[in-house]
Amino acid sequence: MPSFDIVSEVDLHEVGNAVDQATREVDTRFDFKGSNAQFTLNGSDLSLAAQSDFQLQQMREILYAKFAKRGVDIGSLKTDPPQNVGRQVKQNVTLLQGIDSTLAKKIVKLIKDSKMKVQAAIQGDKVRVTGKKRDDLQECIAFLRSAGLEQPLQFDNFRD
Incomplete structure (x- = not known):
């Protein structure tokens, strides 16, 4: 029959490539100079850290654009609300698998x-x-x- x-499923290799590209773009952009903005990928968990909510929103848009170019569906992401941690704003994103x-x-x-x-x-x-x-x-x-x-x-x- x-x-x-x-x-x-989400291709974790493509996710890693998209995060690397987004990191390179954030490192070279003028509005992020000296801000210590960073992406951290740990398995199927991704965390974003920036100095302000605006920078965090910009990082999210860059990341989503890189995911779209790589063929990773944004609907498979579960985004937690941003949290203020000291002088930084952090946000966790989980990749839904299965x-x-x-x-x-x-x-x-x-x-x-x-x-x-x-x-x-x-x-x-x-x-x-x-x-x-x-x-x-x-x-x-x-x-x-x-x-x-x-x-x-x-x-x-x-x-x-």
């Missing part, structure tokens, strides 16, 4: 409520969708893309 997997159980249940419910001729099953941090025809699976992919879920989804492991 044909099947595919619904996943939500589909959590509430979103997986919502996806399965959407597929079942749409009355398509496919079955969806939760398998860890992904959802496997199977059906008898390839056209049914492609219809399901189109339906999920138009559903507007809160986390970006990728469809991989498509098998006939």
